Amino acid sequence: MKLLPLTDHTPAGAEDRTVLALANDADPLQAPLEGVTRIDLHFPKFTDGRAFSQAFLLRRRRGFEGEIRATGDVLADQLAQMERSGFDAAVLRAGQDMATARRVLASYPGYGVGRYQGDAVHVAPHFAEAA
Amino acid sequence: MYQYTEFDRQFVKARAGQYRDQLTRWQAGQLAEDDFRPLRLQNGWYVQRYAPMLRVAVPYGELSSAQVRVLAKIARDYDQPNAALFEQAQAAQDKLGPVNLKSGLSVASRLTAGYAHFTTRQNIQYNWIPLDKSADVMDLLASVSMHGIQTSGNCIRNITSDERAGIAVDEIADPRPFGEILRQWSTLHPEFAFLPRKFKIAISGAREDRAATAWHDVGLHLIRNAEGELGFKVLVGGGMGRTPIIASVIREFLPWHQIMNYIEAIVRVYNRYGRRDNMYKARIKILVKAEGQKYIDDVEAEYLQIMEHDGGPHTITQAELDRVTASFVPPTLQCDRKSADAKIANILRAAAEDDIEFGRWLKQNVAPHQNPDLRAVTLSFKRLGQAPGDATADQLDVAADLADRFSAGEVRVTHDQNLLLPWVRCDELPELWRAARKSGFARPNIRLLTDMIACPGGDFCSLANARSIPIAEAITERYQDMDELHDLGEIDLHISGCINSCGHHHSGHIGILGVDKDGKEWYQVTLGGSDGSTLSGAPVPGKVVGPSFSAAEVPEVIEAVLDTYRRERAAGETFIATLRRVGIDPFKAAANSARFAATPAAAAVA
Numbered sequence: 001m002k003l004l005p006l007t008d009h010t011p012a013g014a015e016d017r018t019v020l021a022l023a024n025d026a027d028p029l030q031a032p033l034e035g036v037t038r039i040d041l042h043f044p045k046f047t048d049g050r051a052f053s054q055a056f057l058l059r060r061r062r063g064f065e066g067e068i069r070a071t072g073d074v075l076a077d078q079l080a081q082m083e084r085s086g087f088d089a090a091v092l093r094a095g096q097d098m099a100t101a102r103r104v105l106a107s108y109p110g111y112g113v114g115r116y117q118g119d120a121v122h123v124a125p126h127f128a129e130a131a
Numbered sequence: 132m133y134q135y136t137e138f139d140r141q142f143v144k145a146r147a148g149q150y151r152d153q154l155t156r157w158q159a160g161q162l163a164e165d166d167f168r169p170l171r172l173q174n175g176w177y178v179q180r181y182a183p184m185l186r187v188a189v190p191y192g193e194l195s196s197a198q199v200r201v202l203a204k205i206a207r208d209y210d211q212p213n214a215a216l217f218e219q220a221q222a223a224q225d226k227l228g229p230v231n232l233k234s235g236l237s238v239a240s241r242l243t244a245g246y247a248h249f250t251t252r253q254n255i256q257y258n259w260i261p262l263d264k265s266a267d268v269m270d271l272l273a274s275v276s277m278h279g280i281q282t283s284g285n286c287i288r289n290i291t292s293d294e295r296a297g298i299a300v301d302e303i304a305d306p307r308p309f310g311e312i313l314r315q316w317s318t319l320h321p322e323f324a325f326l327p328r329k330f331k332i333a334i335s336g337a338r339e340d341r342a343a344t345a346w347h348d349v350g351l352h353l354i355r356n357a358e359g360e361l362g363f364k365v366l367v368g369g370g371m372g373r374t375p376i377i378a379s380v381i382r383e384f385l386p387w388h389q390i391m392n393y394i395e396a397i398v399r400v401y402n403r404y405g406r407r408d409n410m411y412k413a414r415i416k417i418l419v420k421a422e423g424q425k426y427i428d429d430v431e432a433e434y435l436q437i438m439e440h441d442g443g444p445h446t447i448t449q450a451e452l453d454r455v456t457a458s459f460v461p462p463t464l465q466c467d468r469k470s471a472d473a474k475i476a477n478i479l480r481a482a483a484e485d486d487i488e489f490g491r492w493l494k495q496n497v498a499p500h501q502n503p504d505l506r507a508v509t510l511s512f513k514r515l516g517q518a519p520g521d522a523t524a525d526q527l528d529v530a531a532d533l534a535d536r537f538s539a540g541e542v543r544v545t546h547d548q549n550l551l552l553p554w555v556r557c558d559e560l561p562e563l564w565r566a567a568r569k570s571g572f573a574r575p576n577i578r579l580l581t582d583m584i585a586c587p588g589g590d591f592c593s594l595a596n597a598r599s600i601p602i603a604e605a606i607t608e609r610y611q612d613m614d615e616l617h618d619l620g621e622i623d624l625h626i627s628g629c630i631n632s633c634g635h636h637h638s639g640h641i642g643i644l645g646v647d648k649d650g651k652e653w654y655q656v657t658l659g660g661s662d663g664s665t666l667s668g669a670p671v672p673g674k675v676v677g678p679s680f681s682a683a684e685v686p687e688v689i690e691a692v693l694d695t696y697r698r699e700r701a702a703g704e705t706f707i708a709t710l711r712r713v714g715i716d717p718f719k720a721a722a723n724s725a726r727f728a729a730t731p732a733a734a735a736v737a
Contacts, residue, residue, distance in 0.1 A: 046166070046169075046325070047169050047285065047325045048325060048407060049285075049322070049323070049324060049325030049326060049402055050402060050403060050407075052321065052322040052323075052324070052325070052402070053322055053399050053402045053403050054403075056322050056399075060440075060441055061436060061440060061441075075166055077153065077162075077166070077170055078324075078325075080321070081321040081322075081324050082321075084321035084322075085321050085322050097161070100156070100161065104152070107145070107148070107149060107152070108149065109142055109145035109146045109148075109149055109319060110142070110318070110319035110321070113141050113142060113145040114138060114141070114142065115319070115321075116142075116315040116316060116318050116319070117315070117316045117317075117318075117320055117321075117391075117445065118444040118445060119321050119322070120322075123441070123442070123444045124444055125316065125391075125444065125445055126138070126315070127312075127315075127448070127451040127454075128444070128448070128451075130138075
């Protein structure tokens, strides 16, 4: 997963049609994706989990293969959930330590030590893979 | 019981390690309070009135004796506030004042430490563990494959089931393997960690609903269709709180293989469209009520996509069901029924007191079993001097010993806040009764008035509007006469200290709800609620009886209501049946007549 400090993030602009910023209440199944190479999803608070389902639907249902970027209240402890839901880039909220974020991501249970359920990246659940 | 694989064990250990890291970062100031709170909540750590509260997950209520001993150790070694904190807490509770009863008795808050508390969702709570010891406790729990994963927070909570799962005589299929499969699926689900609100699933495999499934966000009933195939009737959108709603059936029959795919659709639609602007309207019940058929259509459309487009990745294979089911093979136990009959007859012939008490115990605390050689026995944790569902460290150790001696090393936490021994040989009932009686667990009050449900209330919980425990104690004190208690028969009395309804007051035949008026403790009484069990009838919230009562009035109200029952009942008729037959009015009138003469202060706030 690509981790970006806030300073390296350029928000979607009106003139650039390759980057789409999708609002939390927008339906990812209806979003026009032609020519889009990056979709920014937003976490107004890290406890608002709508973007997880949006990312899942974009990856699994729409088959979107470009970048899905997490923006907003993005913290180290939710990165693993983001990656598994289909995000492949995240812009850390100001004040988040990059090294800590990488360490926390790598050691997340359900990420580093295996996971029970299938997700946007690994479709099959643990029991189906272990069988 | 489910046997943890190496993978399961590593997972729980990794979770404990992750929590320790988060705690350390919070202590070092690297993780802000607001950023840490949801993380500790999803590990079961609340901060309550005086100290943190830990909720430990007990999947579908099953515990091994080894786990119970670790729970006892945690109670003994960690559920211990320092003296200053404890004194301060007791002094603050003293300021609330005692409940002065008409009888002259005065019931005050008496805080205790060093114990565990059984909850209505079959979990276990501690009230005094300091947060700086929390990571040590998580390690200790992990040593016996236990944890607090998703026991709080806006995520899929621990899944509850029938206390008689796998042993009930009216069972269609054992719900525990499905409970375990769903536990694994929901554990740290990446997409569903931050739902609009908490999400509770209950699963029953029997004809009688002993798991209050209709009161859950998702209720699952194992059934067989006309072809004899196994599947689920799926209910969605039940819940208590400010807006009590009975769940609606969303699917009459879903093949068992598809339960995870289907619940994924239910939760995904909820995650996208559930309200996030108002905490009190965020549960799925509000979405289901507001959207009606549209919600059902959305779920069915999403389910179709999961099956057809995604390929139904969480379809349960027969091999996986077999693997998990293999953990739930009953222990091989047999009893000598002739000797059992002789022993029981012998005790019944013995001293007159034993005769009555043992007979009552057999009737109330002992339930039939799928294996005719075995019985399910409930240990009562409802007695004077201890809050409903509380167990000290020593009591937990004794319960573990009883489980080893009499129940293949297994106990169950019940929805009614007791412990159940699921594998008792019928010829050992007399020995178990003696042992349980010696330890104070043989009180034959299961399903009777004093087997009441009560939350910790205003003695511990920071959400509570009023205390539950002194009310429970006052009523327990009043109904100590076992003859009277048995004459009153089976009654569900449920007490919640606030509208969050942890004490399930909505579903009690008699419900008591703590409310706050001008900073004083008042109690609303409801009548006629049902959890959906055979005794209680179709699930329904109770009806409110007039304005709320003072704490001192509550026991008088209960007595007036019960006296009305005794006056109105037909021979052999239960409280709830009488109430349904004659209607609520005479009970309401009796309750209202039990009000004390209004003092100016009481009149102003009532």
